[in-house]
Amino acid sequence: MKKINLKQPFLLVLTAFIWGIAFVAQSVSMDYIGPFTFNCVRNLIGGLVLLPCIALLNRITPDATSRQLTATPEGKRTLLRGGLACGMILFAASNLQQIGIQYTTVGKAGFITALYIILVPIFSLFLKKKCGVNVWIGVFLALIGFYLLTMKGSFSLSSGDLLVLLGSVVFTLHILVIDYFSPRTDGVKMSCIQFFVCGILSGVMMLLTEEPHIPDILAAWQPVLYAGVLSCGVAYTLQIIGQRNFNPTIASLLLSLESVFSVLAGWLLLGEVLSAREIMGCVLIFAAILLAQIPMSVFAKHTK
Template sequence: MRPKNAIMLVMTAFIWGTAFVAQSVGMDYLGPFTFNGVRSFIGGAALLPCIFIIGKMNERGRGADQAGGSRKNLIVGGTVCGLLLFAASSLQQLGIQYSTAGKAGFITAFYIVIVPVLGIFLKKKTGIKVWAAVVLALTGLYFLCITETFAVGKGDVLLFLGALIFSVHILVIDYFSPRVEGVKMACIQFFVCGAASIVPMYVLEMPRISDMAKGWLPLLYAGVLSCGVAYTLQIIGQKNVNPAIASLILSLESCFSVLAGWIVLGETLSVRETAGCVLMFAAIILAQLPERKKEEIQYG
């Protein structure tokens, strides 16, 4: 795995983790579908200037056949990713309403197990060292997130379904990212996600401009950074990377959310949570060290 890919995925996890505060505050003013829809449109709009600049820079030397072939993959990939993102993020936001934050973080991060399991059916080879890293990271997540008695409820089921769809989302990105321009696919993804949110937003909620104005700061943070920047980094960073390893790195989101709460909000970081962070970081290092050359050959 190339260092720049790892850096992009770690940055993605960092932004997602620190955006947890923005998402929580935003829910004080807006419903889950409204919040996800508006922030998705903001994320897509934030990428339009980037696409224009990149397009001008790459205008010369681009063949018509190549552009035509990539356009089909771009539209299909962006649409599928957008619909998956809409379903996963909606289930996550709904699930948080019926569950604790700790359990929500733990269950959502179950994609670190689901991705390699689904990868078996897609002929994505996952070595023993990656499975060992998954077990280590899962243990770390438990220490990090679960501080109360674990009982399965309605919210937990919704969160698990969201984690399952997030896993499919990661695998779809793994397929399309080497075939399309990452920024363009991310932009299409956000507009599709925003458009899919419109119907449930007006049917189930009562979106008001005044409420959006009150929550403008968390909306901008979640829209520009969490959507526009982080999801674009995910698409570009996942290019030619083992999706199982990518999911492990992205699971650091839980660590960064706890650390951000400790540093920014002054929340207490217990010994148990510290041990969880250490185990998760150790899992990421374990996934990177052995068999690195083989993986680079296999995934480019």
Template structure:
């Protein structure tokens, strides 16, 4: 029980870090462009994971003669593929956050949890009634969150929806490469790839200056070191020997933390209509992660 409680607290801390990082992303946009923010953030996250790799290896393999076994080529390939998708997803999210609130961005992004089983249909993975009920709840929540009285959608919400879809693809790519790879090493590669790719449009479309980056140092460091590096490492540690359903339910609180952080730190209060949309989407997220009924024994 003590171990389960400790693991749950670690995952709760992870959700809090990821949820509050939406505030850092929003504040950082006051000083630098979206591609600049994501490039520096991702590179910091990748560099932060390098010492974490050595630390986790020493904790897992106390005997120095025993080396971790993993497929290096598959780990590198998986990291590159994940980095490409992550680059597209994170930049769409960052651009969208310039036109929407932190709370709405957090909840719309969390829709990837519902989209993952839906996209799995194209990979010949069956989706049950529970999944379609989650989709219906999510669509209703998105309508209340994003669609105004004139049946129009804000550009920022549309960008974040695209980001949510790409994050769902990102999870499926991770699932494809997970077997035989080292998770932390693959994550390190994906962050470095995402940072390098984000630097290309940064140099083409933005005019980053050293002074602007220095002014935005706090949100960039928070999003890079804590959200990318520390957050992912805590997720790996927290999910060890943990029920995956319980773990995913705790991590889904990220969207709730994003709303509370945007309200407390930035004063971005939600209307009653938007609050109802958040409740529906949270219900969809929880329902999508509940375990299905086990088949009865013959």
């Protein structure tokens, strides 16, 4: 039986946990600043946080394989291409989501964003990456779970819903682009570049469409710092490291746990109570994650 790698799933679940808590930070910060201002500041902070981390890692493990990949001119070009591609895609995805949340309910936004768990395997088919039956069953269970967890009433698409849906499509591309570049370059450096690219692009849109004021940004310093240091600097870097040579469909299922953690955060931090319907949704999602993690060899063994 093939040994199950627990390190990468753990890193991806930790990423989802940080992102889940970040929903609270995103919501609070919008009381003070606009979406482009928020994403500009948080991503620039994320990039700055990684600079000393990169210097420290270079001193501690100078011969690490991932850093050797960037030692040649071609390696540097791959790093730059990966950072630019991920940064531009992250800019589009994060701002579509942030703007859309303003015009729809949190429940709908959570369900629509979670659609990337079905979009990733569908998109992967075009890249000739097949998934086992257990993964597809896991995706189906997860979709039901997300519906029970986040949807409260009838489902219809408003302008905000459409923006969040487009954001989910772009987040799908982000996962697949990371899946392509992460084995080919230094993940931490690529993450750093993507934050600066996303932050600069968000900053341009901030100056064109919003009226940022320093006092407003300072008033939102707590949620902005959490989003910048942990959600960006730590979580997105863990995503890149965790996705290295890892099935992108299973990665998307693990990352989609952010919605579960956001509900739990609301319960623990804001005193929100989970209904029986929401608890059932969490159970189905966790079952889907476990099912997708089981190697197909286990099913093959029991069908003989």
